[in-house]
Amino acid sequence: MFYREAGDFKTSYRADSQTFPIRFDRYRYYVVLAIAFLVVPFIINDYWANAILLPFLIYAIAAIGLNILVGYCGQLSLGTGGFMAMGAYACYKFMTAFPDLSMFINVILAGVVTAIVGMLFGLPSLRIKGFYLAVATLAAQFFLVWLFNRVPWFYNYSASGQINAPQRTMFGVEITGPLAPAWATYLFCLVFLTLSALIARNLTRGSVGRKWMAIRDMDIAAEIIGVNPLRAKLSAFAVSSFFVGISGALFFALYLGAVEVGEAFNIQKSFLILFMVIIGGLGSVFGSFAGAAFMVLLPVALKVVGVDLLGWPTDTVAHFQLVIVGALIIIFLIAEPHGLAQLWRLAKEKLRLWPFPY
Amino acid sequence: MLDASEGFTTEDGRRIGGVVMEMKNITLRFGGVVAIQNISFDIREGEIRAIIGPNGAGKSSMLNVISGFYVPQEGEVWFEGRQRPKVKPYEVARQGIARTFQNIALFEGMSVLDNVMTGRLTHMKTGILSQSFWLGRAEAEETANREVAERIIDFLEIQHIRKTPVSRLPYGLKKRVELARALAAEPRLLLLDEPMAGMNVEEKEDMSRFILDVNDEFGTTIALIEHDMGVVMDLSDRVVVMDYGRKIGDGTPDEVRNNQDVIDAYLGVAHD
Numbered sequence: 001m002f003y004r005e006a007g008d009f010k011t012s013y014r015a016d017s018q019t020f021p022i023r024f025d026r027y028r029y030y031v032v033l034a035i036a037f038l039v040v041p042f043i044i045n046d047y048w049a050n051a052i053l054l055p056f057l058i059y060a061i062a063a064i065g066l067n068i069l070v071g072y073c074g075q076l077s078l079g080t081g082g083f084m085a086m087g088a089y090a091c092y093k094f095m096t097a098f099p100d101l102s103m104f105i106n107v108i109l110a111g112v113v114t115a116i117v118g119m120l121f122g123l124p125s126l127r128i129k130g131f132y133l134a135v136a137t138l139a140a141q142f143f144l145v146w147l148f149n150r151v152p153w154f155y156n157y158s159a160s161g162q163i164n165a166p167q168r169t170m171f172g173v174e175i176t177g178p179l180a181p182a183w184a185t186y187l188f189c190l191v192f193l194t195l196s197a198l199i200a201r202n203l204t205r206g207s208v209g210r211k212w213m214a215i216r217d218m219d220i221a222a223e224i225i226g227v228n229p230l231r232a233k234l235s236a237f238a239v240s241s242f243f244v245g246i247s248g249a250l251f252f253a254l255y256l257g258a259v260e261v262g263e264a265f266n267i268q269k270s271f272l273i274l275f276m277v278i279i280g281g282l283g284s285v286f287g288s289f290a291g292a293a294f295m296v297l298l299p300v301a302l303k304v305v306g307v308d309l310l311g312w313p314t315d316t317v318a319h320f321q322l323v324i325v326g327a328l329i330i331i332f333l334i335a336e337p338h339g340l341a342q343l344w345r346l347a348k349e350k351l352r353l354w355p356f357p358y
Numbered sequence: 359m360l361d362a363s364e365g366f367t368t369e370d371g372r373r374i375g376g377v378v379m380e381m382k383n384i385t386l387r388f389g390g391v392v393a394i395q396n397i398s399f400d401i402r403e404g405e406i407r408a409i410i411g412p413n414g415a416g417k418s419s420m421l422n423v424i425s426g427f428y429v430p431q432e433g434e435v436w437f438e439g440r441q442r443p444k445v446k447p448y449e450v451a452r453q454g455i456a457r458t459f460q461n462i463a464l465f466e467g468m469s470v471l472d473n474v475m476t477g478r479l480t481h482m483k484t485g486i487l488s489q490s491f492w493l494g495r496a497e498a499e500e501t502a503n504r505e506v507a508e509r510i511i512d513f514l515e516i517q518h519i520r521k522t523p524v525s526r527l528p529y530g531l532k533k534r535v536e537l538a539r540a541l542a543a544e545p546r547l548l549l550l551d552e553p554m555a556g557m558n559v560e561e562k563e564d565m566s567r568f569i570l571d572v573n574d575e576f577g578t579t580i581a582l583i584e585h586d587m588g589v590v591m592d593l594s595d596r597v598v599v600m601d602y603g604r605k606i607g608d609g610t611p612d613e614v615r616n617n618q619d620v621i622d623a624y625l626g627v628a629h630d
Contacts, residue, residue, distance in 0.1 A: 013504040014497065202492040206500055207475075207482040214465050214476050221463035224425065225543065226451030226480040235486060283467065 017205060036190055041183040049182035050255075056296045057189040058250045061196045063276040063288035065243025070274070071282035072204055073236035074216030075125050076133055079140035081269035083241050085261050086114045086144055087248025089154050092163045095176075095253070096156055103168045103175060103253070107192065110249035111242040117144075118241020125233045141270055148261040162260050165253040176253045185254045192250060196243050200285050203239065212236050213283070244273075279332060281341025290340035298325055374595060375403030377436075378579050379424065379547060384433035386419055393419040394430065395603040401547065406573055407581045408590045411600035412623060417583045418460060420600065421551050424581065425457045426450030438546070452480050456545035458536045460552045460583075466525040470535050473524055474511060477542030478503040510541045513575070514568060530561040534568070541572060548572070550582035554589060562586065566593055591615065599623070 010016040020026040044053065062080060069077050091110035094101060121140040125133050148154045155163050167177035174180040175188050203209050211232040214222035223229055252259045259265075272295060280291020299321055306317035336343055366374050379401040386394040394416045401407045409417045422428040423435065426447050435442045437453060445453075456477070465473050482499055489496040511520055514534050519527060524535060533553065540548055553569065554562045566589055572578050584590045590597065591611040599607035599620045606619040614620055 013501045013508070017500060017504065199490040202490055202496075203486065206489045206492070206496060207479055207484070207503075208486055208489050210468070210472055210476050211479060213468050213472070214479075217465035217467045218463050221459065221465070222476075223447045224427065224451060224457060224463075225476055225539065226448050227476075228446075228448050239486065 033194070036194075037187070041187055044182050044186055046182050049186050051300055052296060053186055054189060054255045056292055057186070057193045058247050058255055059273065059276060059296060060289050060292035061189075061193050061250070062244050062247035062273045063280060063292045064196050064200045064285060065240045065247065066273050067277045067280075067282065067285070067288045068200060068204070068212070068243070069236050069240035070277055071284065071287070072209060072216060073212040073233060073240075075122070075233060075236060076130060077137040077240070078134050078267070078270045078274065079121060079137035079144075080244055080273045081265045081267060082141035082144035083114050083118055083244040084248030084251060084269060085148055085265035086117050086241075087111060087245030088252035088259055088265065089148050089163065089261070090114060090245065091249035091253055092156075092165070093154070095166055095168065099166070103170055103188070106168075107246055107249045107253070111246040114245020114248065115238040115242040118237045118244070119234050122234050122237030122241075125237070126230050138267075141267055145261050145265060160260075162258050163252065164258045165256075168253075176257070178257065180254070189250055189254060192246055196246065197285055197289075200239075200243070200288075204285065208235065216283075275329060279329065279339055281339030284339070284341035286344065287339050287341030290344065294340060298328065372404065372574075372595075374405045377401070378403045378438060379581075380436040381420075381424070382434040382436065384420075384423060384430045384435070386416075386423060386428055386430045392603050394423065394600075396433075397600070397603075397605045398433075399598050399605065399608055401579060401581050402596075403579055404573070404577050405579060405595040406569070406593055407579075408594035408597045409581065409583050409600060410585075410587070410590055410597060414602075415600040416603040417600055418551060421457070421549050421581070421583055424547075425455055425549055451543065454543075454546035455549065456540035456543040456547075457549035458533075458540050458551060458553060460555060462529075462532045462536055464524045464532055464536055464539070467523070469521050469523055470516060470527070470538075471507065471511070471520045473535055474507045474520075474538045474542045475503065477510075477539040478507055480543055481506075506544070507542050510538050513571070514538045514541070530557055530564075533557070533561075533565065537565075537568065537572075541576070541578070544576075546579065548578050548580045550580060550584075552583050552585065554584060554586055562589060569593060 010021065015021070018026075020029055040053070062084060066077065066080050069075050087110045090113040091106050094106045094109050095103075098106075121137060124136045128136060149161065155161055158164075165176045167174055167179070169175065170184070170188065173184045175184045204212070211222070211227045212235075214225070214227055215229060215232045215236075219229055222232070248265065251264070256264060276291035276295045277288060278291070279294055280289070281287025302321045302324055303317055306312045306320065307314055312320075377400045380398075381400070382398050384394055384397050385392070397420070409420055411417050419428060423430050426442075426445055426449070429444055437455070442450075442453075465476065468476075482503055484496040484499050488494075511517055514537060516531065516534055516538060519531065519535075524532060527535065537550070537553065540550075550569070554565050557565065569580065569582070570593065573580055582590075582594070584593075594611060596609060597607070597611055597614045598605060599614055599617070601619075601623040606623055607614045607617040609617070
């Protein structure tokens with residue numbers, strides 16, 4: 001009824017391999033983009049920006065990055081928190097070393113640095129697989145956090161050991177620091193998320209993505225048909241770390257403003273983003289969005305229900321929140337192991353025929 | 359016997375060219391087990407060459423040597439007039455050798471079309487950066503290779519399932535998709551490891567027709583392993599027979615059929 005491909009004919013391969021082959025999807029995508037860019041900035045306030053929108057945008061970038069590695073290339077990684085820290089510290093060093101550099105460039109450069117570091121930690125993936133690789137990437141997590149704690153050069157020898165984002169402007173509007181307006185930080189992150197999603201989608205529908213998926217599904221067959229496993233895996237690590245680094249830089253510079261590495265980018269961050277990817281759906285860019293939204297919104301929703309509606313004490317709700325989130329994750333994974341993206345796909349299948357299923 | 363450089367004409371009038379691949383005194387060992395012992399044979403341009411033999415004769419090992427997956431301890435592999443150095447399996451694919459597997463080795467998480475497109479990977483050169491933004495070159499390359507892939511899909515009559523995930527397909531179709539993926543690479547030598555294993559008569563007939571068509575239409579040189587004797591004798595131009603890692607026969611199907619060693623290997627020898 002609402003959703004159908006009948007009558008939506010393609011006359012070229014180009015039209016068939018576009019991101020949204022179905023016209024309805026394409027228009028919905030334009031509408032969502034228009035709302036995100038043209039409507040939300042005018043109605044946004046500090047609460048919405050800091051509690052929901054900024055974390056969603058930033059985590060979605062990280063989830064896209066991790067999804068490329070885990071969902072598309074099949075290389076399990078637990079080092080996401082460490083790579084986010086790498087992005088944050090690289091961004092900080094660029095911001096302080098080159099005060100005149102545009103913030104946009106800073107964030108991109110932070111991504112590039114993280115991509116290189118990610119490739120280094122991806123080297124063992126040629127030899128080890130699965131859980132063993134996860135342990136190797138766990139080393140990245142602990143090593144990077146340790147490094148940023150112990151080497152004062154990374155935090156510019158500040159007494160507190162923290163890094164603080166200096167004020168930077170973009171087109172005359174502050175986007176970092178305490179005075180930055182919510183709409184400006186929101187738009188800045190939104191631009192990065194849109195670009196990340198586009199790039200991820202373009203890569204995964206082309207030959208690079210097919211190499212990754214071939215490695216994921218059967219690495220021996222992939223090698224026989226001419227995929228160089230080292231290059232494919234390292235490129236996945238590089239692209240993945242690039243996005244994760246960007247999200248780390250944004251998380252530090254625009255969202256938190258000040259970061260203590262052991263707190264902001266610890267192992268829990270790695271797991272949080274891995275949960276987003278698994279719950280959202282492995283091997284789906286849309287799933288990264290859905291997973292990030294789920295993990296960001298769930299605590300907020302529980303708090304609203306518990307504190308505001310039921311009038312429970314805040315600490316009780318905070319404790320219950322952990323229990324409920326954990327239980328929901330388990331239930332969810334049993335009910336739908338392929339994640340929210342699969343649920344969405346099924347819903348679309350149903351909607352295609354609704355209300356006349358025969 | 360045949361002259362090394364000259365070709366010959368088959369009974370049905372097809373022209374078989376010069377030697378494409380030549381195996382010279384190949385010996386392959388796994389620890390103490392000798393899988394292949396001092397075997398030499400050649401594969402000629404445009405022919406269908408079968409490797410047969412009882413279980414454990416070393417046929418699959420031989421195919422793995424040709425496809426570069428195993429490196430023999432002794433002997434030389436010559437491909438298109440040059441001795442092949444020790445290369446990685448993915449470099450063999452770039453030389454123009456494609457293969458299918460005995461147990462299907464498709465990418466289960468991808469659609470049929472994507473699987474066939476992976477066969478084109480050796481022909482696709484654009485880098486990550488231009489693909490990131492799906493600009494000019496990357497898109498032109500994608501479309502051009504899609505056309506080739508679609509031709510193969512048409513040829514093997516799997517248009518109706520091109521968007522279906524491979525994991526949902528029945529066995530016989532998966533075998534056909536795997537053949538499509540190998541063909542998409544436009545190989546100069548196509549290796550088929552038991553293309554008809556586990557199929558019923560009808561599927562075998564289909565597959566035989568496809569193999570003959572591929573050979574006919576694209577002129578692809580094919581080397582195949584098969585257990586079904588009827589199929590092998592009908593399809594192939596020349597047959598190598600292996601037993602216990604040795605070559606016990608080599609020639610046209612008729613020659614091989616009347617070879618006493620081959621008969622002994624398949625039917626057993628009377629002990630009196």
